[in-house]
Amino acid sequence: MAWSGLAILNALADGPKLTRQIAARLGKTREAARLCLESLRRKGLILSAEGMHQITDKGRQFLAEDREITSGPCGNAAPSRRALSLRQKAWRAMSIRDGFSLDDLLTMLCDGSEKEPERNLTRYLAALETAGYLLPLARRGEGGVKRWRLRRDRISGPEAPAFNTQTRRLTDCNTGQVFELGRIALEAGHVR
Known part of the structure; x- marks a missing residue:
């Protein structure tokens, strides 16, 4: 599964969306979209409640700065x-x-x-x-x-x-x- 963090943040920039809407926009299964959304939520980039997702201020800052968003650990910076x-x-x-x-x-x-x-x-x-x-x-x-x-x-x-x-x-x-x-x-x- 390819990582779609930035694409999801871009999709949420114009307002909250349901999981199925994000999945359709990215051409992914709902499960694949759900996993990406969960990772973004853990990083504090989006808020999620009952299948509805919206971007946070931190997520908007990542978009504005065009910062790379990784799906996994932080390379050598991750605690072992x-x-x-x-x-x-x-x-x-x-x-x-x-x-x-x-x-x-x-x-x-x-x-x-x-x-x-x-x-x-x-x-x-x-x-x-x-x-x-x-x-x-x-x-x-x-x-x-x-x-x-x-x-x-x-x-x-x-x-x-x-x-x-x-x-x-x-x-x-x-x-x-x-x-x-x-x-x-x-x-x-x-x-x-």
Whole structure:
């Protein structure tokens, strides 16, 4: 199915339309039009109620600026999310513990099948600390390792914040809030 986002916005620019009217105007099935409309609605470009659709101010702005509208993820800008990833497991462990270190998480969560778990969690902990999710504890752990506590006011839901290492962007998957982190210092304190 070819993506018809811009064509749909153009069709709605002169007033609200029914799904069947949009499908006929684009020469698509109602189901194909419905899927495109749903994607536009999720992006906030149209409003839909009982099969009637109208363009929003944001949609009009996209039309005026002739901005590209994609149907899928945002390329490298999309947060990476996988069920039961090491980071998701770490988030759950952090949310139930009063304090933890990198070593604590590695011991609890890793079974040897993970690829570079220490590097993965080191980056993740640094991103969470930079975004304000983690508070470093004054008292260090055994061997002088750095310890943290997850701020209770930052627990927004069960989904772990997703950190995109390429764009250095942390996305809270529960609220949609995005943190532009820039360059994160991966200090020796984060590692051990």
